[in-house]
Amino acid sequence: MNRYNPADAALSLxxxxxxxxxxxxxxxxxxxxxxxxxxxxxxxxxxxxxxxAAVVLFAVAVIAIIAKKVTDKANGLNF
Structure with missing residues (x-):
């Protein structure tokens, strides 16, 4: 099963x-x-x-870091 990978999405962006x-x-x-x-x-x-361009790249990097942390936190939840 293919899972969403924020790192791949950030790299693509x-x-x-x-x-x-x-x-x-x-x-x-x-x-x-x-x-x-x-x-x-x-x-x-x-x-x-x-x-x-530098500001945009910095913003994209920050978004990728936040997305990774949110995804990790969401994957750690138990239902």
Missing amino acids: LLRVRRIVDTITEWSAEQAEHADTEAERGSYSTEFIVVV
Whole structure:
């Protein structure tokens, strides 16, 4: 019987987030290449994207930890 594994779910979610971050980073780099002036290069937006990605990854990790603890606690209940 296949049981829900929070670690697998968290890993899958992390991989999806990683793909999204990679896509956004590639798009940002393409936009920077097409910028006409130094001020329009998008360095701020690239930094912003990296910071947001780090925050998202941290949040996903926290959610995975909480999900694991809740699952462990639920599996320990006796009915």
